[in-house]
Amino acid sequence: MVKWTEEERCTIREVWEKVDVDEIGPQILTRVHIVYPWRETYFGTFGDIFTNTSILNNPKVAHHGKVVLRSIDKAVRIMDRIQETHAALSRLHYECVDPDNFKLLGDCITISIACKLKEALNPQVQAVWQKFLCAVVEAMNSQNK
């Protein structure tokens, strides 16, 4: 289980308070699909996700981005039990999704948040945020072991 200091908890919550799930969620997933296009393999039911324009205008991509961020919201609210709260999600993705993709998604989450928070995401804040994302990624891979 990951241990958090009170300062780290505050830092993560302060970052998360500035994130609007409806605004940032779609941005994250469009970024993932454009920057890492091989992820299309997992979204066969999403329709046209084969050009940048179609990705940017695809409502299923936007919706799934919000779904992803709502799971992050859960992790922020229950930081001490991330593995437990994400066990079902991990089982859902188990054997379907290459575990490396969660790290790529994490990188795009950081970059989208960087666009929003700008200098507020200083190196110290980024370090704590990265620790949190690593905990979420580990939870998503927990059922692979």
Add this chain to the structure above:
Amino acid sequence: MSLTAKDKEIVKAFWTKLAPKADDVGADALSRMLAVYPQTKTYFAHWKDLSPGSAPVKKHGKTIMGGVADAVGKIDDLTAGLLNLSELHAFTLRVDPANFKILSHNILVVLAIVFPNEFTPEVHVALDKFLGALSRALAEKYRYPTTRSEPQNEQHFSPPLSISTSKRSSMCWLAAVGICRETHKGTSSKR
């Protein structure tokens, strides 16, 4: 994943915006790498101060972005253009190439902060591809026969002295495994 003509156009166009702020971007990216991925500090143990924005960090950030600027100018043939830099990293600095990706990610984070509107997904993918190609060019010389006379089918590995003894031991073991695998290539084996 090679760079298309459009990727190169995007990288060069973005570089003209980035160039005036390159020193600050380099310093910030390096600060973040050291703070967020503390294992990278091992390569800078000789610095007096590794804190974000310190003098050595600023100076080296500027050096790094000088290398990136050079790479932008040689974007049509990064492998040939960065041979000397690759030799420096392979034989003198002995940086594990895995760290190039870590630094690249932090450069992208800083670009997102400094250019939030311009750092669109299309620009992001072009720059990610460019930094990936740059990293591969930097790693080009890592398993290259040197000018010393050595049989080409042997792998030689000597870990840098700055790494702890226990880490060097495990690195030597990994290198030995690599040599054993190379020797037994084609032989079926089970774990």
